[in-house]
Amino acid sequence: MKPTLQAVADAVGVSRSTVSNAYSRPDQLSAALRERILDAARQLGYPGPNPTARSLRRGFVGSIGVLFTSQLSYAFTDPFAVRFLAGVGEAAERHGTSMLLVPLPQAQTDARRAVENAAVDGFCVYCVADEEWALDVIRARGLPYVSTAPRDDAGADERFVGIDERAAAYSAAAHVAGLGHRRVALLADAVLPDAPAGPLTLSGPQEVWHPTTRGRLTGFADAFAEVGVDWAGLTLLNAPGNSRRAAAAAVAGLFDGPAPPTAVLAGSDVLALGVLDVLAQRSDGPVPPVSVTGFDDVPEAAAAGLTTVRQPAKEKGRIAAELLLDPPADAAANHVLLPTALVVRTSTGPVPRS
Amino acid sequence: MKPTLQAVADAVGVSRSTVSNAYSRPDQLSAALRERILDAARQLGYPGPNPTARSLRRGFVGSIGVLFTSQLSYAFTDPFAVRFLAGVGEAAERHGTSMLLVPLPQAQTDARRAVENAAVDGFCVYCVADEEWALDVIRARGLPYVSTAPRDDAGADERFVGIDERAAAYSAAAHVAGLGHRRVALLADAVLPDAPAGPLTLSGPQEVWHPTTRGRLTGFADAFAEVGVDWAGLTLLNAPGNSRRAAAAAVAGLFDGPAPPTAVLAGSDVLALGVLDVLAQRSDGPVPPVSVTGFDDVPEAAAAGLTTVRQPAKEKGRIAAELLLDPPADAAANHVLLPTALVVRTSTGPVPRS
DNA sequence: GCACCCCTCTGTATCGATTCAGACTGTATC
DNA sequence: GATACAGTCTGAATCGATACAGAGGGGTGC
Numbered sequence: 001m002k003p004t005l006q007a008v009a010d011a012v013g014v015s016r017s018t019v020s021n022a023y024s025r026p027d028q029l030s031a032a033l034r035e036r037i038l039d040a041a042r043q044l045g046y047p048g049p050n051p052t053a054r055s056l057r058r059g060f061v062g063s064i065g066v067l068f069t070s071q072l073s074y075a076f077t078d079p080f081a082v083r084f085l086a087g088v089g090e091a092a093e094r095h096g097t098s099m100l101l102v103p104l105p106q107a108q109t110d111a112r113r114a115v116e117n118a119a120v121d122g123f124c125v126y127c128v129a130d131e132e133w134a135l136d137v138i139r140a141r142g143l144p145y146v147s148t149a150p151r152d153d154a155g156a157d158e159r160f161v162g163i164d165e166r167a168a169a170y171s172a173a174a175h176v177a178g179l180g181h182r183r184v185a186l187l188a189d190a191v192l193p194d195a196p197a198g199p200l201t202l203s204g205p206q207e208v209w210h211p212t213t214r215g216r217l218t219g220f221a222d223a224f225a226e227v228g229v230d231w232a233g234l235t236l237l238n239a240p241g242n243s244r245r246a247a248a249a250a251v252a253g254l255f256d257g258p259a260p261p262t263a264v265l266a267g268s269d270v271l272a273l274g275v276l277d278v279l280a281q282r283s284d285g286p287v288p289p290v291s292v293t294g295f296d297d298v299p300e301a302a303a304a305g306l307t308t309v310r311q312p313a314k315e316k317g318r319i320a321a322e323l324l325l326d327p328p329a330d331a332a333a334n335h336v337l338l339p340t341a342l343v344v345r346t347s348t349g350p351v352p353r354s
Numbered sequence: 355m356k357p358t359l360q361a362v363a364d365a366v367g368v369s370r371s372t373v374s375n376a377y378s379r380p381d382q383l384s385a386a387l388r389e390r391i392l393d394a395a396r397q398l399g400y401p402g403p404n405p406t407a408r409s410l411r412r413g414f415v416g417s418i419g420v421l422f423t424s425q426l427s428y429a430f431t432d433p434f435a436v437r438f439l440a441g442v443g444e445a446a447e448r449h450g451t452s453m454l455l456v457p458l459p460q461a462q463t464d465a466r467r468a469v470e471n472a473a474v475d476g477f478c479v480y481c482v483a484d485e486e487w488a489l490d491v492i493r494a495r496g497l498p499y500v501s502t503a504p505r506d507d508a509g510a511d512e513r514f515v516g517i518d519e520r521a522a523a524y525s526a527a528a529h530v531a532g533l534g535h536r537r538v539a540l541l542a543d544a545v546l547p548d549a550p551a552g553p554l555t556l557s558g559p560q561e562v563w564h565p566t567t568r569g570r571l572t573g574f575a576d577a578f579a580e581v582g583v584d585w586a587g588l589t590l591l592n593a594p595g596n597s598r599r600a601a602a603a604a605v606a607g608l609f610d611g612p613a614p615p616t617a618v619l620a621g622s623d624v625l626a627l628g629v630l631d632v633l634a635q636r637s638d639g640p641v642p643p644v645s646v647t648g649f650d651d652v653p654e655a656a657a658a659g660l661t662t663v664r665q666p667a668k669e670k671g672r673i674a675a676e677l678l679l680d681p682p683a684d685a686a687a688n689h690v691l692l693p694t695a696l697v698v699r700t701s702t703g704p705v706p707r708s
Numbered sequence: 709g710c711a712c713c714c715c716t717c718t719g720t721a722t723c724g725a726t727t728c729a730g731a732c733t734g735t736a737t738c
Numbered sequence: 739g740a741t742a743c744a745g746t747c748t749g750a751a752t753c754g755a756t757a758c759a760g761a762g763g764g765g766t767g768c
Contacts, residue, residue, distance in 0.1 A: 002496050004754060015718045020756060029716060047494040048470040052415060053754035055473060056406045057723050062471065063454060072447045076440030086430035093426045093457035096464075098472060100417060100454050103447035110450075116402040117416065118452060119409060119473060140401040142356050303657065358724060369748045374726060383746060407724035411753050 003046040011040045023049050055119065063098035064088075064324055065120035069129040072103035078242060078270060079298040080313050081126065084148075087317025088124055095325045097121075112137055124148070124320045128242070129190060129210065144327070146320045150211050159327065161319045161336040165212055168309045168340040169219025172293045173265055175307070175342055177227045180351040181263040181291060185235040186220050187250055187275065188213045188267030189242040197249035200238045204231050216267050216295065235261055239271050247274025255282065255290065262290060262351050269294035269301045269308055276304055276347065288352040297343055305346035312338050357400040365394045377403055409473065417452035418442075418678055419474035423483040426457035432596065432624060433652035434667050435480065438502075441671025442478055449679045451475075466491055478502070478674045482596070483544060483564065498681070500674045504565050513681065515673045515690040519566055522663045522694040523573025526647045527619055529661070529696055531581045534705040535617040535645060539589040540574050541604055541629065542567045542621030543596040551603035554592045558585050570621050570649065589615055593625050601628025609636065609644065616644060616705050623648035623655045623662055630658055630701065642706040651697055659700035666692050 009016045014037065021028040022037040041048075055061045066088055068075045075081045085099075092099050102118045104111040115123075115137040123138050125131055127149035138145045146159040176184065190210035191200055205221045208214035221231050239250040247266065251274075254260060266272035272294030279290055294301055297310035319336050328334060363370045368391065375382040376391040395402075409415045420442055422429045429435045439453075446453045456472045458465040469477075469491040477492050479485055481503035492499045500513040530538065544564035545554055559575045562568035575585050593604040601620065605628075608614060620626035626648030633644055648655055651664035673690050682688060 006754080016754095017719075017756080017758095018717055021717085024756075033716085045494055047491060047496075048467070049756090050410075050754050051471045051473040052406060052410045053723090054471075054756075055723095056404075056410050056725085056754080057756040059723075059756095061406065061473065063473070072443045072453075073440055076436055076443055082430055082436055086427055089426045089430055089455065089457065092455075096457070096459065096468070098454050098456050098468075099426075100452050101443065101446075102452050103443065103450070105450065113402075114450070114452075117405045117408075119405040119415065119417070137401065140399055142401075360724080370724095371726080371728095371749075372747060375747085378726075387746085403726090404724050407753090408726075409753095410724080410755085411726040413726095413753075 003041075003044045005046070005049060008037065008041045008044060008046050011044060012037050020049065052119075060121050061119050062096075063100050063120050064092060064321065065100045065102050065118045065123045067102055067104070067115065067123050067125045067131075067134060069104060069125075069127050069131045069134060072101055074128070074241075075101070075126075079300060080268070080270075080296045083298070083313035084126060084317035084320075087314035087319070088321045089317075090314070091318045091321035091325060095321075097321075097325060108133075116141065122146075122324045124317070124324060127210075127212070130193070144324055146323045148316060148320060150215060152211070157331050157334060159323045159334040161316055161323060161338065163311050163338050163340050165215025166219040166222070168311065169216040169265075169267075169295070170223045171219075171340070171342040172295070172307070172309050173220040173223030174226075175344065176263050176265060176291055176293060176348060177223050177229075179263075179291065179348060181261075182224075182227070182229055182233075182351075183259060183261045183263075184224065184229070185237055185251070185254060185261040185264045186217055186267075187237045187239055187247060187264055187271050188217060189239050189246070189271065191217075191236065191238040195238045195240065197239055197246055198237060198252070200236045202231075202236060213267055220265050239274070242268055242270055244270060244274030244277055247271040248278050251275055251278055255279075260290075262288070263348070264290060264292050266292065266294050269296045269298045269306060272306055272308065272347070273300060273304055276306065289349060291348040291351075293348060301343075302345070307345045307348040308343050310341045310343050357395075357398045359400070359403060362391065362395045362398060362400050365398060366391050374403065414475050415473050416450075417454050417474050418446060418675065419454045419456050419472045419477045421456055421458070421469065421477050421479045421485075421488060423458065423479075423481050423485045423488060426455055428482070428595075429455065429480075433654060434622070434624075434650045437652070437667035438480060438671035438674075441668035441673070442675040443671075444668070445672045445675035445679060449675075451675075451679060462487075470495065476500075476678045478671070478678060481564075481566070484547065498678055500677045502670060502674060504569060506565070511685050511688060513677045513688040515670055515677060515692065517665050517692050517694050519569025520573040520576070522665065523570040523619075523621075523649070524577045525573075525694070525696040526649070526661070526663050527574040527577030528580075529698065530617050530619060530645055530647060530702060531577050531583075533617075533645065533702060535615075536578075536581070536583055536587075536705075537613060537615045537617075538578065538583070539591055539605070539608060539615040539618045540571055540621075541591045541593055541601060541618055541625050542571060543593050543600070543625065545571075545590065545592040549592045549594065551593055551600055552591060552606070554590045556585075556590060567621055574619050593628070596622055596624055598624060598628035598631055601625040602632050605629055605632055609633075614644075616642070617702070618644060618646050620646065620648050623650045623652045623660060626660055626662065626701070627654060627658055630660065643703060645702040645705075647702060655697075656699070661699045661702040662697050664695045664697050 005019050009019045022034045122143050123145040125147050192209050205217040237250040239246040264275050272292050275292050294306045294308035297308045301308050359373050363373045376388045476497050477499040479501050544567050546563050559572040591604040593600040618629050626646050629646050648660045648662035651662045655662050
């Protein structure tokens, strides 16, 4: 039987309240008595107030949840997610708050249950898929949250940190279009739920499922529309799972046709790197170079010479947590749009003369 | 006022127990009543049993803590730590358990408090510094834990997952020694607490502070002792913080003397990569190449051509969590030693003839 | 000398659930 | 027809703390 606060109280001969105060409100009792209590606690092996009981009574937990709407293990595989987590961790650390990483089971019901059961004071929702149901649960629990994906029906007061996905993507596509590319493939994760890796036909970017992906593809499309390439003229590829492997699977056979694309615009660096992997392995004779762009500017991108759109990953995490832990009084400040920048490296170049 | 379980009970006209059972033990009531209760709950906006209250009564929380005895943000910066976390996450996911990342404040007292206050069922202790005090707290709380650093006074039944640090380090050093190197520098983190970056004099590896570092340096020393280079003949460098920058600071000026080392053995890949950074920038005329080895075989190591000792990072995390969540009946199986392998790449070579 | 206040400490109510022994009903067993 | 038993549901006890009003004693101001 582990000693309780009551046991310490009995040992010292004071009331339970006083022992509690010795731990949580030292100013409420004399220093001498406090020392006696702490000594007795040490003697008894009392490890301090039970965190769970304390949370129940106090009404808060002292930790924030980070929700990935996908495998938790994914979070550590994706370099962008890792940097995001680093930012969250930094802010949490500063506030003396812990981070709870909540894995979501595959089954919808269990996943719901997981969000319902998480002992946290709020959530940073990092969306890699549809998250509406999760937000419903969080709202029902009356917990605050910060979202990182644009949502169509977001209330004005809803806390959000993100970027202008469309404009950011536009900048990359405009760069590629400016280099003369007209036969172009767009590669992205979560274009449609449950679609396999490979080509996909949609009547327009507005049909794209995931809001982040939708924003980026819209930006790509807009830039090419301006140079006379409409949506139907672009090749759309789905790469479910946002991994190098998924990218490789998605572009399989892409360059073997009679008029292969001269550029691939990817919705993330990870996908772009996957494409570069594939291109690097195509050493079957002299092939005209293919331009590739990514998105995020993860650390690996620089080494690979990848042209990409930089967004401040760590900053995003930091601000998300900050918005949760220390919300600004001004409601407008709850909606943060971060800057992005096109980073041109060696993976893009002019269209080769064929 | 958020609805409680009692409110739902009142609405339906049943006892609190029955509502509780509707959520936690569906077999304890008729399906019809259960539906009525769940409906009422939905109507009232009751989000399910309060996790904290549930944990208090049930006696467990459903999450495990991961303790880094350093800045939490470090955990996401160090590629080895990230892979370790990925492993923990994988196991946690499989067990439907959440992971709580606990940031430790600088101040000793606050750090103690943080471990005392973490609402978890057990700890994976990832040590980057002295952790004895943390283990004391955890034991006082009566919580199970898994350690990943060798401890001298570890009980036989103490759960542990790690590698044979000495033997692993020995293999790297023997390789370098076999290449003919005799003027060698050893570079490591946490050689002594609070020591600045740079050279350090110790009478032997047994004086090294951190047990992991101690094991590795002992292995290095053993290999060189066998070829006639004793401890005093080796240059010891401290790189506090285990970062590329720390490595760069530690080796500053190292190669400018009359008889610079021809090889640097680092206690981690991150440090080794820092050394390679420095060497790459020394383009001041033709310098004889310096052999460098790392430790861990993080993803970046391969790209850099770094000779290193591979240890299964993700596996380590996975097994640590597994040991915690599903301890083997056999006490001996609580002590897991993982295999390591020397991976020879291009960063090591024979001593240049001068 | 009285009123007032501050400093310490106590006692009770409360946070929101789960547990478990039992009450009650209806059905199967012999 | 009595006994046993399975299936449902209830009530009180309990998990381990914190909050808050207030009691009691000593000091201060006037």
